[in-house]
Amino acid sequence: MMLYLILLPMLISMTLTAFLKDKLVRSRLIAVSMTSLSLLISSVFFYVYFSKDLIENFSWFNIETYTFQISFIANNLHLLMAVVVSFISLLILIFSVFYMRREKQEKYYFEMSLFIFAMLGLVVSNSFILFYIFWELMSISSYLLIGFWYEKEAASKAAKKALILTKVGDVSLLTAIIILFANTGTLSISATLSGLSSIPQVYLTVSAALFIIAALSKSAQFPFYVWLPDAMEAPTTVSALLHSATMVASGAFLLIMIAPLMYVSGTMVYLVLISLITIFISSLLALESVDTKRILAYSTIDSLAFMFLAVATLNPDGALFYLIMHAVFKSLLFLLAGELIILFGTRNIFKLRGLEIGKPIFYVPAFIGLASLAGIPPFLGFFAHATLSYNFSISIELIFMVATFLTSLFSFRLFFTVYHKNGTEKIREDKFAIIPIATLSILSTVGGASLFFFNSIIPIAYSFDLFLVLDSIIALLGLFAAYYFYSNRDFPYAKLDKKLKSIFRGVTYDDVLASTGTAITKFGGLVDRFEDALGEAFDSVGSLSFSLSYISRELQSGDLSNYIVIFIAGAILVMILMLVGV
Amino acid sequence: MIPYEYIFYLTSILFVIAVFGMLMRKNLINFVISIEIVINAALINFAAGSYYFGYLNGVSYALLILVIAVFEAAVAIALIIFYHKITDNLEMSALKEYRG
Structure with a gap:
């Protein structure tokens, strides 16, 4: 091997x-x-x-x-x-x-x-x-x-x-x-x-705590x-x-x-807490954002927090399954966003709405990807939720339902804002864009079935219970709510958005810091100060070497007699040292 | 026969005089002469050592040093002559501006 x-x-x-x-x-x-x-x-x-x-x-x-x-x-x-x-x-x-x-x-x-x-x-x-x-x-x-x-x-x-x-x-x-x-x-x-x-x-x-900090910073969690x-x-x-x-x-x-190290360390309860905080902050920020890529970025933070939640509830294999499924549908969504950027030249969802994009070739993959993200039944996300939530306690299940609703709401807000029933755009297709998107769309539609034979690869536990039914109903509710709010063109969506913004104003980063107390504010300041301090440290290294060179260049005066004095002094010093016997 | 300590006294005095000259004289020609004196002091040491202790090694080193000293003097004088032609000056302190 x-x-x-x-x-x-x-x-x-x-x-x-x-x-x-x-x-x-x-x-x-x-x-x-x-x-x-x-x-x-x-x-x-x-x-x-x-x-x-x-x-x-x-x-x-x-x-x-x-x-x-x-x-x-x-x-x-x-x-x-x-x-x-x-x-x-x-x-x-x-x-x-x-x-x-x-x-x-x-x-x-x-x-x-x-x-x-x-x-x-x-x-x-x-x-x-x-x-x-x-x-x-x-x-x-x-x-x-x-x-x-x-x-x-x-x-x-x-x-x-x-x-x-x-x-x-x-x-x-x-x-x-x-x-x-x-x-x-x-x-x-x-x-x-x-x-x-x-x-x-x-x-x-x-x-274990240090490993968790490493994972949190790499995976962009709160x-x-x-x-x-x-x-x-x-x-x-x-x-x-x-x-x-x-x-x-x-x-x-x-x-x-x-995971075995995590479970003997007794730090999992904090990981649950951090994941829940991250889920809410990221999904509320995604609801407020008007940039396709930023919405997707917040959704990634959201999904990663789901994985961390699964790890924290002693279900690492469920987290792994979610990670793989997430890789499929999130890359699909990003490729679609990239296609929109190249073809229409903007990331703003309201500008995209004005362009009346409505060909099936655009909205079908987008629907598949976003439905996977939201956890609507036949798509990937639903199956991933089935194994993700296997070890959840009742209270976490209830909180998770709210998170599902928010996730579904912001996903379909993106969908219904950007895509339109009968589009008028004229776009040339490119096979290099179609091949990956088609592959990923097909995988996102049927790939969820892999849950049933995933067990032979890595032992995995899943259950299709009442919670999952409720969860998918709530995801569908999110879809309908988004449809009601955002698909109606006469609906004053900008006004609603402003209203949502005023409700959720407390969840922008700075405001969360302000409202959750001085401790966290201090931490945010610390990060900033850390950045500054790092910059200053680099500056001081530069200025130190500059001043050192300022001193040392005086030695190289070009005066021959100076050199001789230094040379002879050195020779005498060596002789003295030899005499002393060092 | 002269005791060999005397020869070493002589070379030590020569060496000190030469170093003094290198430090105090500001003329390039004097500087080169001082270097020659330093080298010759060492040369006499070798020759005297060879004579008193009965080995030929010292003399052969002395011959080597002699040749090197000649070359060194030739190069140094040539450089000084060119320097003098260009700047019309033999002061050592004037070399400062070349930052060498």
């Missing part, structure tokens, strides 16, 4: 596209073919090593007697994630051919390859140190991709914000890894998880969620990748992977 083969195609793609500077068509071809190769390889591995638990070690370097190892793991969880990641990446790269056709910068395919490489590496690594390396690599490549159009000030600011806020998580992840390493003496993830009983409880709790909506300045294909299979999914994947 050669598990590193999964990583090889993206590595080749990275190298080639990095050096093929001005050959856009060729680097596009390389990236797409290499991603399909990595899909092929991971599928073959998935087939060959099905239901096996294999670990592959290579020794990397030694420090005294301890050997650091590069370690890969092959079991159903990791290989399934590799298949999903490369599949979604392939579709998005095909869509990039359509979306980035006018883009002049060549580094796009290099950065995308780096991004996919980092995520693939993350899902197959079995060593914490390797995991951390890929985790950081993903931070860097997402920084590069969010700031892709760096001439725009908003883009470069958003990239910086994402980097700094996820850096908080990176540091806490590293701290957690060090704490575990100090206690177990091994960096292997599987060995750590099987040797949990030897670790003192206090270290378990601390490291209170770190502010970077994700701003990251919408990136090209839409990047957002699609960032939101579905990579970046934000890696936070949830971390918690799913180390």
Whole structure:
């Protein structure tokens, strides 16, 4: 077995596209073919090593007697994630051919390859140190991709914000890894998880809390969620990748992977609390937003909070199923948003409404994607809810119903505002846009049935009970409410929107901070101050080296006699030292 | 026969004089002469050592140093001559402006 083969195609793609500077068509071809190769390889591995638990070690370097190892793991969880990641990446790269056709910068395919490489590496690594390396690599490549159009000030600011806020998580992840390493003496993830009983409880709790902070910042949960909506300045294909299979999914994947550690740590109740706060903040903010991509960004935060809620209620496999389903329909939605941007040139939902978009080729995939997001019965989201909610207590179920209503309301607000019954637009179709969207739409429609044989891959618990019936009825209610409010063209939707805004004004970020008390306000200020302090630290390093050089350049006066004095003084000093016998 | 300490006294005095000259004289020609004196002080040390202890190594080093000193003087004087042609000046402090 050669598990590193999964990583090889993206590595080749990275190298080639990095050096093929001005050959856009060729680097596009390389990236797409290499991603399909990595899909092929991971599928073959998935087939060959099905239901096996294999670990592959290579020794990397030694420090005294301890050997650091590069370690890969092959079991159903990791290989399934590799298949999903490369599949979604392939579709998005095909869509990039359509979306980035006018883009002049060549580094796009290099950065995308780096991004996919980092995520693939993350899902197959079995060593914490390797995991951390890929985790950081993903931070860097997402920084590069969010700031892709760096001439725009908003883009470069958003990239910086994402980097700094996820850096908080990176540091806490590293701290957690060090704490575990100090206690177990091994960096292997599987060995750590099987040797949990030897670790003192206090270290378990601390490291689990740090892992949770890392996951929260990577997955843009409260209170770190502010970077994700701003990251919408990136090209839409990047957002699609960032939101579905990579970046934000890696936070949830971390918690799913180390779930045994989470459950002995006793921190789950806080995770429930944070997920619930995140669900409400994000869905209310999505209701208020008027930008297609921002609404989708808030919906991602919302969906990730669902996953965290499932992890926190001791149901990591349900979270994994939701993660995979979410990757499918969220990339579909982002690709649709990207199509609208390219064809109609705007992201504002009210401007899009004015354009009277109503061809089935636009609204059918959009309906499928948004219905999946809302959890309407035959689509993906419904099945995902069935397994997600398996371990919910009654109170969480009740709260979750409200969340479902809000999710459904903002999803169909987007749908009924943008799309129109009989459209008048004239648009040329592009096969590079149609193929991925059609594939993802079909998957979103019928893919939910995979729940029934998912059990043979990873043991999963689901139930179609009264709660689920109520949940889907509530989702449908949200649909009808959105239809009533937003589809009627004569309805003063702008007025309603203003009214909603005045009701929900308390949920914009600053207001939430103000109303939930000074403690959280202080935290928000702390994040800002942290950003400032970091900037000042960099400044002071610069000015320090400047002043040092100001002193040291006086030595190089060009005066020969000065040099001789220094030289002779040095020689005398050496002689004295030799005489003294040092 | 002269005791060999005396030879070392002589070379030490020569060395100190030369260093003094390097520090105090501001003329480039004087500077080169001082360097020559430093080198020759070392050379005499080698030769004297060779003579008193009966090894030929010292003399061969002395010969080597002699040749190197000649080359060094030739190069230095050539540079000084060109410098003088261009600037009409032999002051060492004037070299400061080249920031070397």
